[in-house]
Amino acid sequence: MSFNLSDYIVEIVDCLHATAPYTEKGHALIRTTDIQNGRLLLEQTMRVSDATYEKWTQRSVPEEGDLIMAREAPVGAVGIVPKNTKVCLGQRTVQIIPDRDVIYPKYLLYALTHPKTQRLIERYTVGSTVKRINVRDILKLNIPLNLPGLETQKDIADNIYLYDEKIQLNRDLMIQLETYAQLLFRKWFADFNFPNENGKPYKDSGGDMIEVGGKLIPKKWNSVKFKELFSFEKGVIPNEIFEENCGAKKPYLTIEFLEEGKGEFTDDQPNLLKSRDLDILMVMDGSRSGKVFTAIDGYVGSTLAKIVPKEEIYRDIGYMFLKMRERAISNRTTGSAVPHTSKNYVNSLVLNFPEDKNELSTFAEKFSVLREKILLLQKENMLLSETRDLHIHKLIK
Structure with missing residues (x-):
């Protein structure tokens, strides 16, 4: 038919x-x-x-x-x-x-x-x-x-649409959490109005500032180039890719998979770059160059790079910093025919953070919790999308 x-x-x-x-x-x-x-x-x-x-x-x-x-x-x-x-x-x-x-x-x-x-x-x-x-x-x-008849069409489609509504609700919540995290990061790490010992905004309450590289930063904070804290590891193309997840296969992380929860899978191969939940990924090639994603457990796609912190304590601060500078990075791509993220530009960016590791860990934990909540919603949406698609196949033939 x-x-x-x-x-x-x-x-x-x-x-x-x-x-x-x-x-x-x-x-x-x-x-x-x-x-x-x-x-x-x-x-x-x-x-x-x-x-x-x-x-x-x-x-x-x-x-x-x-x-x-x-x-x-x-x-x-x-x-x-x-x-x-x-x-x-x-x-x-x-x-x-x-x-x-x-x-x-x-x-x-x-x-x-x-x-x-x-x-x-x-x-x-x-x-x-x-x-x-x-x-x-x-x-x-x-x-x-x-x-089928109009009433049957309506019953089928409305049933499937319930999944889409839930997916959209999750997307809205993810956006709210991401927006809050960005506002908080900018307040603490760009405006330097993190809570002082009395819970007041540090800079606006007269906190001590020092000049580093022509800019004022809080006393007892470091000012370090990105390359001193992070390195790039480029993803590769697997020898074999599967359309369905069967056995011990894991997602092959492309832009499509990270945005839509749909894509291909592969198994463990010696040349592949593994990713864990909450790793930092950046698009390195193509029109989306400079876009920053949170990874899930899988293998990094060939147009992406994993941004690896020298110490785990820098991971969540690094992600928030790159998201804050995402548009600037996207506007500084190289290449005429195919855009590429400029690693030189990213590496030259300066990140300011507390020199005291305990203080830094307290700040980082706040962003880690927010990122985990977003990732849980993302994973739920992947399952909802998979279930919705199964309903489409079952009900619309």
């Missing part, structure tokens, strides 16, 4: 082929990288003004239940517009408007993200360097799945 996509939609609306001007606040602009696992990652989108929103939605205003598909990078990624949300299309995306009289929007979402449909989309892609799918080919899609 199958059904033609064109028979069950009102229209496919292509994006405006221009780069929108960004603003600090405003309406969400959905780029291809903002579509993941059936969701629009609204927390990370660029924002546009009212005027830009009006111009970018002249062809059509995306409404609740409409779908947005990426035509390239990654081809075929689909997300659904949630309620009470104003979004507009970024480049290389399209708006799919379901015919709600014959198909339930969430059912169409899961039908389009189903592996059978994704393989079909892949066959329609063109381009040697960057794969893409044309609008006319999206309209040709003959989705290789059953289409």
